[in-house]
Amino acid sequence: MFNNISSKYDRINRVMTLSMDKNWRNTVYNLSMKDNPKKIIDIATGTGDIALCFANDNVEVIGVDNAQMMLDLAKKKSENKQNITFLLEDAENMSFDDNTFDVATVGFGVRNFENLDKGLKEIKRILKPGKKLIILETAVPSFFLFRVGYVIYTKIFVPFLGKIIANNQQAYNYLSNSAEQFPHGKSFKKILKKNGFIEIEINKLNLGIVNIYEAKK
Ligand SMILES: C[S@@+](CC[C@H](N)C(=O)[O-])C[C@H]1O[C@@H](n2cnc3c(N)ncnc32)[C@H](O)[C@@H]1O
Numbered sequence: 001m002f003n004n005i006s007s008k009y010d011r012i013n014r015v016m017t018l019s020m021d022k023n024w025r026n027t028v029y030n031l032s033m034k035d036n037p038k039k040i041i042d043i044a045t046g047t048g049d050i051a052l053c054f055a056n057d058n059v060e061v062i063g064v065d066n067a068q069m070m071l072d073l074a075k076k077k078s079e080n081k082q083n084i085t086f087l088l089e090d091a092e093n094m095s096f097d098d099n100t101f102d103v104a105t106v107g108f109g110v111r112n113f114e115n116l117d118k119g120l121k122e123i124k125r126i127l128k129p130g131k132k133l134i135i136l137e138t139a140v141p142s143f144f145l146f147r148v149g150y151v152i153y154t155k156i157f158v159p160f161l162g163k164i165i166a167n168n169q170q171a172y173n174y175l176s177n178s179a180e181q182f183p184h185g186k187s188f189k190k191i192l193k194k195n196g197f198i199e200i201e202i203n204k205l206n207l208g209i210v211n212i213y214e215a216k217k
Helices: 002-016 020-033 068-077 116-126 144-166 169-181 186-194
Strands: 039-043 060-065 084-088 101-107 127-138 198-205 210-216
Touching: 002 068, 002 144, 002 169, 020 101, 020 127, 020 198, 020 210, 060 068, 068 084, 101 116, 116 127, 116 186, 144 169, 186 198, 186 210
Parallel strands: 039 060, 039 101, 060 084, 101 127
Antiparallel strands: 127 210, 198 210
16 A cells, blocks of 8 residues: 555645644654664654654664555655665564664554554564664544544545545545554553553644654663
8 A cells, every 4th residue: 555655655744744744753853862872763664754854863774664665765865865774674573683773763654563562572672672662653632622623634634635646545544544543642552561661651742633652672
């Protein structure tokens, strides 16, 4: 599905989020840089927008995804950025050694994993002890009025955009349905805890339409 929508993915992202996604990714970037990491992995990197935030830093960044056409675009966008590499990898079964990375980031990726627990355990395996996983993921606002607005927006506007820009309403129906159904807030915190992460913090952004989770190995 992501291969099919790859060429339109960035454009729809900008329109769908009214460009707020840039700020969300920047927040992930700032949180990631807090502990002076040397080696960072951006999992489910897609077209590389989170990985590219680190382009001017003295860090080694590996972006991984299992959709080659998303990676092709990421590679194009990162030409001349020596510190960023993109690799075809399945997040649920990666080729890296245990305890390799200082930070792992995942933006709008975990809700697409086939087996969420397996993916989270795999991320924990490749993180160094005491280091952080930072997840940016959709959430549903808890305040009733915001929730109504959110549902109308995601159920009607998002699939409409998918239809007119990517000619793929089905993909964007999936994305908005999965955003609504995927566990968020305390429920997702429980899942992180179950998979062995500790000191989990939730940062709610933009009236609770997205959350950033920080969790330590
Ligand atoms: C909604 S996009 C997010 C892309 C990017 N992180 C961003 O913030 O825009 C989700 C990405 O997750 C990738 N993905 C889903 N399951 C995956 C898996 N098991 N392993 C690696 N990548 C995966 C998809 O190919 C897709 O590129």
